[in-house]
Amino acid sequence: SSAEPRFKRILLKLSGEALMGNGSYGIDPETLDRVTQEIKQARDIGTEVCVVVGAGNIFRGLKGAASGIDRATADYMGMLATVMNALALQSALERIGVHTRVQSAIPMASVSEPYIRRRAIRHLEKGRVVIFAAGTGNPFFTTDTAAALRAAEMNCNALLKGTQVDGVYNADPKKDPSAVRYETLTYMDVLRQDLKVMDASAISLSRENNIPIVVFSIHSENALVNVLQGKGTCTIVSG
Numbered sequence: 627s628s629a630e631p632r633f634k635r636i637l638l639k640l641s642g643e644a645l646m647g648n649g650s651y652g653i654d655p656e657t658l659d660r661v662t663q664e665i666k667q668a669r670d671i672g673t674e675v676c677v678v679v680g681a682g683n684i685f686r687g688l689k690g691a692a693s694g695i696d697r698a699t700a701d702y703m704g705m706l707a708t709v710m711n712a713l714a715l716q717s718a719l720e721r722i723g724v725h726t727r728v729q730s731a732i733p734m735a736s737v738s739e740p741y742i743r744r745r746a747i748r749h750l751e752k753g754r755v756v757i758f759a760a761g762t763g764n765p766f767f768t769t770d771t772a773a774a775l776r777a778a779e780m781n782c783n784a785l786l787k788g789t790q791v792d793g794v795y796n797a798d799p800k801k802d803p804s805a806v807r808y809e810t811l812t813y814m815d816v817l818r819q820d821l822k823v824m825d826a827s828a829i830s831l832s833r834e835n836n837i838p839i840v841v842f843s844i845h846s847e848n849a850l851v852n853v854l855q856g857k858g859t860c861t862i863v864s865g
């Protein structure tokens with residue numbers, strides 16, 4: 627596994643669910659450790675890595691709003707939950723020797739750095755993994771959009787979306803055994819067919835900035851490093 631990585635700098639989007647394992651809430655320690663191994667391997671082949679983490683495993687704004695919390699307030703609660711996931715990820719990465727910084731879009735000086743674009747770039751250049759917490763810092767957005775935004779700000783060569791399946795299919799592969807995985811798609815395919823890759827604003831932002839989106843399974847071993855070395859199974863969304 628010495629092949630040159632095909633992308634020099636990537637943004638990895640992890641949904642909160644990626645840390646949840648088989649549970650229905652919170653962070654599963656084994657799953658967390660597995661995911662951090664994937665990140666370490668990507669670092670070890672020289673890829674610069676930044677991460678945006680979601681919070682669906684803890685709190686979602688829409689669900690909070692449905693239960694009666696003011697929508698914007700519920701969204702802020704969701705953003706705060708991403709900070710918890712970011713700190714868990716940081717701890718797990720540092721335990722295996724990966725240097726990290728957490729930068730939060732909602733300043734929280736006692737537990738993380740504030741988001742400062744040029745400082746984040748410097749961290750990446752020094753080989754640190756930068757974990758972006760609190761999404762975009764604005765209610766009514768998602769961490770998918772935050773991922774597309776930070777990928778553009780960090781001049782990333784690709785946005786990697788780690789999911790539960792190894793790409794985008796024409797039907798749900800868990801229900802339909804004849805479902806076929808797309809090798810490639812265009813941004814417009816995804817928007818027109820409303821394929822569940824990332825939300826439409828994330829797709830549009832990636833399209834405007836010409837950043838390919840690579841959808842792969844974060845749960846199969848070595849998946850990230852394989853994708854980075856052009857060997858893995860994935861779907862690539864680009865122009």
Ligand code: UDP
Nearest residue numbers: 642680681682687701704761762767768769
């Ligand atoms: N959120 C927000 N603004 C952002 C990013 C996230 O308000 O820029 C809130 C929103 O309520 C969302 C929650 O944080 O439901 C958790 O993020 P998301 O649902 O994107 O997490 P994921 O689905 O990736 O686990």
